[in-house]
Amino acid sequence: MRVMAQIAMVMNLDKCIGCHTCSVTCKQTWTNRSGMEYAWFNNVETRPGQGYPRRYADQDKWQGGWELDRRGRLKLKQGGRLKKLLTIFGNPVQPTVQDYYEPWTYDYRTLTDAPLGDDYPVAGPRSLLSGKPMDVKWSANWDDNLGGMPEHGTRDPVVERMQAEVGEKVRFAFEQTFMFYLPRICEHCLNPACVAACPSGAIYKRAEDGIVLVDQDDCRGWRQCVTGCPYKKIYFNHRTGKAEKCTFCYPRIEVGLPTVCSETCVGRLRYLGVLLYDADKVTAAASVQDEKDLYEAQLGVFLDPDDPEVRRAAERDGIAYDWIEAARRSPVRALISTYRIALPLHPEFRTMPMVWYIPPLSPVVEAVSAAGHDGEQAGNLFGAIDALRIPIAYLAELFTAGDPAPVRASLDRLAAMRSHMRDLNLGRTPDGSAAGAVGMTPEQIEEMYHLLAIAKYEDRYVIPTAAAGDARRLEESALPDGCSLDYEDGPGMGGDGPFGADSGRKSLPLVSVESFHIMRRRQTSDDPGDAQ
Amino acid sequence: MDILLWGALPYVAFASLVGGLWWRHKYDQFGWTTRSSEVYESTLLNIASPLFHYGILAVLGGHLLGLFVPASWTDAIGISEHGYHLISLFAGTLAGVLAIAGILMLVYRRRTNAPVFRATTGNDKFMYVFLVGNIVLGLTAKLAHSSISSGYNYRETIAPWARSLFTLQPKVDLMNGVPLAYQVHAVVGMFLIAIVPFTRLVHMFSLPLQYFFRPYVVYRSRDPKQLGEVKPRRGWERVDS
Numbered sequence: 120m121r122v123m124a125q126i127a128m129v130m131n132l133d134k135c136i137g138c139h140t141c142s143v144t145c146k147q148t149w150t151n152r153s154g155m156e157y158a159w160f161n162n163v164e165t166r167p168g169q170g171y172p173r174r175y176a177d178q179d180k181w182q183g184g185w186e187l188d189r190r191g192r193l194k195l196k197q198g199g200r201l202k203k204l205l206t207i208f209g210n211p212v213q214p215t216v217q218d219y220y221e222p223w224t225y226d227y228r229t230l231t232d233a234p235l236g237d238d239y240p241v242a243g244p245r246s247l248l249s250g251k252p253m254d255v256k257w258s259a260n261w262d263d264n265l266g267g268m269p270e271h272g273t274r275d276p277v278v279e280r281m282q283a284e285v286g287e288k289v290r291f292a293f294e295q296t297f298m299f300y301l302p303r304i305c306e307h308c309l310n311p312a313c314v315a316a317c318p319s320g321a322i323y324k325r326a327e328d329g330i331v332l333v334d335q336d337d338c339r340g341w342r343q344c345v346t347g348c349p350y351k352k353i354y355f356n357h358r359t360g361k362a363e364k365c366t367f368c369y370p371r372i373e374v375g376l377p378t379v380c381s382e383t384c385v386g387r388l389r390y391l392g393v394l395l396y397d398a399d400k401v402t403a404a405a406s407v408q409d410e411k412d413l414y415e416a417q418l419g420v421f422l423d424p425d426d427p428e429v430r431r432a433a434e435r436d437g438i439a440y441d442w443i444e445a446a447r448r449s450p451v452r453a454l455i456s457t458y459r460i461a462l463p464l465h466p467e468f469r470t471m472p473m474v475w476y477i478p479p480l481s482p483v484v485e486a487v488s489a490a491g492h493d494g495e496q497a498g499n500l501f502g503a504i505d506a507l508r509i510p511i512a513y514l515a516e517l518f519t520a521g522d523p524a525p526v527r528a529s530l531d532r533l534a535a536m537r538s539h540m541r542d543l544n545l546g547r548t549p550d551g552s553a554a555g556a557v558g559m560t561p562e563q564i565e566e567m568y569h570l571l572a573i574a575k576y577e578d579r580y581v582i583p584t585a586a587a588g589d590a591r592r593l594e595e596s597a598l599p600d601g602c603s604l605d606y607e608d609g610p611g612m613g614g615d616g617p618f619g620a621d622s623g624r625k626s627l628p629l630v631s632v633e634s635f636h637i638m639r640r641r642q643t644s645d646d647p648g649d650a651q
Numbered sequence: 652m653d654i655l656l657w658g659a660l661p662y663v664a665f666a667s668l669v670g671g672l673w674w675r676h677k678y679d680q681f682g683w684t685t686r687s688s689e690v691y692e693s694t695l696l697n698i699a700s701p702l703f704h705y706g707i708l709a710v711l712g713g714h715l716l717g718l719f720v721p722a723s724w725t726d727a728i729g730i731s732e733h734g735y736h737l738i739s740l741f742a743g744t745l746a747g748v749l750a751i752a753g754i755l756m757l758v759y760r761r762r763t764n765a766p767v768f769r770a771t772t773g774n775d776k777f778m779y780v781f782l783v784g785n786i787v788l789g790l791t792a793k794l795a796h797s798s799i800s801s802g803y804n805y806r807e808t809i810a811p812w813a814r815s816l817f818t819l820q821p822k823v824d825l826m827n828g829v830p831l832a833y834q835v836h837a838v839v840g841m842f843l844i845a846i847v848p849f850t851r852l853v854h855m856f857s858l859p860l861q862y863f864f865r866p867y868v869v870y871r872s873r874d875p876k877q878l879g880e881v882k883p884r885r886g887w888e889r890v891d892s
Contacts, residue, residue, distance in 0.1 A: 249765030
């Protein structure tokens with residue numbers, strides 16, 4: 120057993136209203152630069168839809184992720200090492216900017232410079248790539264809210280696969296459609312195909328927290344990672360000629376703050392926490408024969424931090440005490456492993472993604488109530504899940520490689536929670552049958568409700584700081600590595616100051632009056648006592 | 652003049668190459684990239700770029716063979732001067748034509764595709780003039796001084812001169828009778844070598860051969876120095892592992 124820690128995310132799709140706040144704040148933080156105009160580290164897709172870039176999930180075309188070779192071993196779908204080096208002079212399957220969208224601005228100058236005339240001047244769109252006038256024909260969320268569905272809907276790869284495998288036709292006719300939102304960031308996979316695809320070794324997974332990053336100095340612009348990533352979450356900066364990707368806001372995570380997309384999510388649907396996993400089991404889990412077993416296999420890789428054996432092994436492998444404790448309190452672990460309501464996105468790509476999703480249930484209560492039944496009674500709800508507006512088969516193609524059982528189980532638990540909590544709210548004593556029907560205790564249901572519905576800041580984001588394990592070394596790190604009394608005219612009569620040896624008078628040692636975390640607690644606390 | 656061109660310039664070019672690479676590696680790794688434009692246009696690039704790169708690699712191989720393998724070695728394995736000439740003429744011309752066809756397509760693409768053209772820097776244009784120019788110069792020199800039956804035997808003049816550079820006693824006299832076309836090609840070639848580190852050509856030195864020998868997934872730890880400089884107090888150091 121080799122224990123490693125990973126900061127993972129879970130998104131509760133039931134709560135996503137598709138407002139794109141996460142995308143916009145992420146863009147303002149990370150990609151509002153020339154060269155990255157077309158890149159959205161975080162994007163929100165309407166499902167069904169083609170996604171961004173167009174049809175990225177169609178790996179027959181884009182060759183992303185892993186596949187099993189004839190001997191059952193993992194290999195990159197885009198080809199082995201030799202083939203990749205032989206085709207390095209032109210990546211045969213790299214999406215062009217047209218597959219994302221051509222970025223544009225507007226010719227605002229005509230608004231002020233246009234000569235006096237009868238017509239209002241118009242600021243026409245100008246391509247940011249060529250500088251020439253262009254027709255805006257596609258963007259990162261062109262099919263938002265099912266826009267243009269009759270034209271684009273059937274081009275959704277998931278819809279195509281459903282039709283091929285289950286024979287189920289997805290209808291896009293008015294009053295028969297369905298939709299939900301799917302916010303996507305880099306999955307920070309346990310078995311990342313982008314890392315494996317990089318010939319320069321510039322992409323790496325951080326050993327401490329599992330965040331996958333691109334070393335901008337080592338990247339040589341071979342673009343193999345763009346093809347390797349099946350989620351198409353690595354972007355080629357066309358100004359600098361280097362690959363860039365979602366950083367999981369590591370400068371924030373390191374000091375215990377949630378990512379920008381999580382922090383600004385108005386629906387509060389994102390959860391962040393630590394998961395411990397066994398690094399020795401990852402390859403075996405990613406190479407199970409049947410795609411439908413990948414979800415269970417990945418669950419098997421995660422370790423239970425309440426197990427003393429695991430805690431000992433974690434200590435041995437250098438995981439700090441704070442991190443083990445954070446793993447025990449991790450909301451992500453609760454949603455993924457304890458309640459089993461969160462599911463991975465496209466596990467069939469075999470990258471072991473670490474951003475998981477709670478499938479959406481929302482419209483079902485309304486639908487049952489509208490049909491004249493008691494929309495929140497457990498029996499009615501369970502029955503109605505099969506007749507969901509959003510077909511379970513569609514969710515299964517997204518989250519479990521087509522196996523409906525885990526999706527169904529997850530939705531059942533969410534439905535049982537609603538039924539149980541309604542009894543409580545109406546002052547009735549729940550008989551526990553709803554909880555029992557999904558194999559949970561009423562206490563568990565209530566804890567799950569607390570995590571999903573109350574979802575306080577501290578419950579959603581349990582992020583140990585990078586330095587916690589090393590806190591003693593970090594304390595007053597601006598100080599010299601010596602005695603604090605060693606200042607000018609002091610006991611040791613000076614020595615170098617905290618920032619080196621300048622000339623003239625030495626400044627006194629710096630001691631911070633307020634730490635970053637005291638200030639944050641003061642500013643964000645719900646309790647007025649803390650705000651003093 | 653001869654000493655300047657054939658005794659000093661080679662060393663200047665080599666020093667510029669090595670020193671430039673060192674400088675670039677130390678101060679501008681962020682700018683060390685292929686600067687690919689495939690994200691703008693993929694179809695033509697996927698034909699032209701492999702064509703050019705494989706062509707130019709073959710050209711490079713031919714130069715190494717012609718300049719640094721003495722004629723006595725090829726004689727020893729039974730290749731006559733005429734046989735060598737035919738190989739060098741046909742294989743060399745083929746490689747040169749591939750490279751020229753590829754680079755002409757690439758230049759055409761760069762000029763006609765608006766986003767690609769906008770992403771072309773002055774440095775690129777300057778480099779392209781010398782690169783395209785020198786490939787053409789080399790091919791003209793070869794073809795102008797060759798026929799099927801015989802050709803200019805640079806292995807008695809240019810090649811020994813090139814090898815003598817390594818012993819730090821350049822035989823400048825050998826270059827005296829060399830046809831002008833070859834001389835121009837060699838000078839421009841040395842200039843190209845000198846500017847490699849300062850142009851996008853620098854990406855030729857990052858051919859990722861290490862990719863064959865590393866595990867697929869790369870892990871890195873944060874530099875512990877970035878966390879804090881204070882060493883653990885005596886008696887509080889970690890004991891296990």
